[in-house]
Amino acid sequence: xxxxxxxxxxxxxxxxxxxxxxxxxxxxxxxxxxxxxxxxxxxxxxxxxxxxxxxxxxxxxxxxxxxxxxxxxxxxxxxxxxxxxxxxxxxxxxxxxxxxxxxxxxxxxxxxxxxxxxxxxxxxxxxxxxxxxxxxxxxxxxxxxxxxxxxxxxxxxxxxxxxxxxxxxxxxxxxxxxxxxxxxxx
Amino acid sequence: xxxxxxxxxxxxxxxxxxxxxxxxxxxxxxxxxxxxxxxxxxxxxxxxxxxxxxxxxxxxxxxxxxxxxxxxxxxxxxxxxxxxxxxxxxxxxxxxxxxxxxxxxxxxxxxxxxxxxxxxxxxxxxxxxxxxxxxxxxxxxxxxxxxxxxxxxxxxxxxxxxxxxxxxxxxxxxxxxxxxxxxxxxxxxxxxxxxxxxxxxxxxxxxxxxxxxxxxxxxxxxxxxxxxxxxxxxxxxxxxxxxxxxxxxxxxxxxx
Numbered sequence: 061x062x063x064x065x066x067x068x069x070x071x072x073x074x075x076x077x078x079x080x081x082x083x084x085x086x087x088x089x090x091x092x093x094x095x096x097x098x099x100x101x102x103x104x105x106x107x108x109x110x111x112x113x114x115x116x117x118x119x120x121x122x123x124x125x126x127x128x129x130x131x132x133x134x135x136x137x138x139x140x141x142x143x144x145x146x147x148x149x150x151x152x153x154x155x156x157x158x159x160x161x162x163x164x165x166x167x168x169x170x171x172x173x174x175x176x177x178x179x180x181x182x183x184x185x186x187x188x189x190x191x192x193x194x195x196x197x198x199x200x201x202x203x204x205x206x207x208x209x210x211x212x213x214x215x216x217x218x219x220x221x222x223x224x225x226x227x228x229x230x231x232x233x234x235x236x237x238x239x240x241x242x243x244x245x246x
Numbered sequence: 247x248x249x250x251x252x253x254x255x256x257x258x259x260x261x262x263x264x265x266x267x268x269x270x271x272x273x274x275x276x277x278x279x280x281x282x283x284x285x286x287x288x289x290x291x292x293x294x295x296x297x298x299x300x301x302x303x304x305x306x307x308x309x310x311x312x313x314x315x316x317x318x319x320x321x322x323x324x325x326x327x328x329x330x331x332x333x334x335x336x337x338x339x340x341x342x343x344x345x346x347x348x349x350x351x352x353x354x355x356x357x358x359x360x361x362x363x364x365x366x367x368x369x370x371x372x373x374x375x376x377x378x379x380x381x382x383x384x385x386x387x388x389x390x391x392x393x394x395x396x397x398x399x400x401x402x403x404x405x406x407x408x409x410x411x412x413x414x415x416x417x418x419x420x421x422x423x424x425x426x427x428x429x430x431x432x433x434x435x436x437x438x439x440x441x442x443x444x445x446x447x448x449x450x451x452x453x454x455x456x457x458x459x460x461x462x463x464x465x466x467x468x469x470x471x472x473x474x475x476x477x478x479x480x481x482x483x484x485x486x487x488x489x490x491x492x493x494x495x496x497x498x499x500x501x502x
Contacts, residue, residue, distance in 0.1 A: 067342070071342050071343075131362050132362055132363055132364075133335075133358070133359045133362035133363040134335060134336055134337055134342075134343050134359060135336065135363065147312065148312060153309050156305075156308055156309070156315060157305045157308070157309060159315065160301055160304050160305040160308060160315055160317075160370070161301065161302065161305050162301075165464075165465075165468055167438060167464075167468065168464055171437050171438070172302070172305040172306050172309060173309055174309070175309065175310070203472075204468070215333060215336065215338060216333060216334055216335065216336040217336060
């Protein structure tokens with residue numbers, strides 16, 4: 061099951077309690093720059109703190125020890141580089157809203173899922189509804205309206221639309237090549 | 247002067263947007279629950295007849311407060327209820343953090359997540375929880391987390407909850423859902439109508455046809471806009487609409 065690097069890093073931080081950047085990148089199988097970016101943003105957000113201690117890391121280098129200052133629970137906090145805590149993504153908010161509304165137009169969805177600081181455009185709601193209909197999460201119910209299919213509420217996380225084309229070996233299942241984000245027209 | 251702040255309340259709604267009366271009432275009550283002093287209870291009840299936009303309000307409130315949302319079912323066992331709440335928190339089989347095995351450990355797990363995340367919980371169709379005698383479970387969850395919890399149910403919900411004295415005492419606010427009125431319709435018009443303006447006279451007809459339902463107003467606003475675009479007009483009023491039928495939902499059901 062695909063989980064994001066941030067989820068893996070956050071889970072590692074929760075489990076370790078105190079950690080160096082190397083600890084986080086290793087436990088989450090993430091690169092050290094990725095761990096550095098996320099931990100620094102969490103420090104600015106006040107969720108992780110610099111413990112003030114140094115520990116011996118690999119190759120005899122001393123490493124800064126961080127500790128989890130505020131455990132926010134299972135979800136990896138969404139933080140910007142400058143430490144601002146961000147709301148859930150627009151798609152995440154739409155996914156929750158459609159489970160509550162059950163029958164809706166894309167406009168209903170965009171309006172209920174909008175935050176003043178992070179509005180959802182109607183076009184974005186239309187695009188998401190079209191994809192989720194292809195994925196059988198929704199079915200069309202009359203002109204421009206959709207019904208959420210209860211049996212397809214598979215969990216808390218919004219289905220992702222991956223904007224990449226992939227070359228996959230059908231024998232081994234291995235991803236052989238990945239393109240840059242495609243300029244796929246919606 | 248310190249009084250100037252209270253005289254003119256310029257504070258936007260918690261979370262902003264959606265100046266719908268039921269949404270404002272719920273957000274206000276939840277905000278009060280979230281900021282309450284320690285000795286006050288933290289449960290909020292929204293109740294009212296079906297069709298008054300309780301679930302629509304719940305959708306707005308869930309977005310604004312980043313709430314966990316579950317809808318109770320008549321078939322819910324205690325375990326199913328907790329699994330459902332945990333799933334809304336992304337704690338489920340196949341994920342990094344799995345649900346605990348016993349009911350009591352699941353309560354602890356869900357309560358811990360509520361407390362740590364600081365996010366409220368919304369339980370819709372709360373009547374089923376009462377009917378299934380699972381009210382005490384919600385109380386346990388509340389006691390262990392002290393989180394703000396919004397319970398949504400039918401008109402009779404307050405009466406039903408009165409039987410659970412220890413639960414009843416933990417309710418901070420009872421919010422009676424209000425039927426959608428002209429002010430709500432105006433607010434919805436501002437949010438929905440970006441292509442064709444809907445005049446006040448037609449809006450009043452629409453409120454009457456909607457019989458209190460926000461959803462029916464929204465459906466009609468969309469239809470009127472589409473018709474206006476077809477007709478190539480910028481404003482739709484009663485005359486331009488010309489007595490076409492408005493969407494009124496199903497025929498009103500008789501109460502048993």
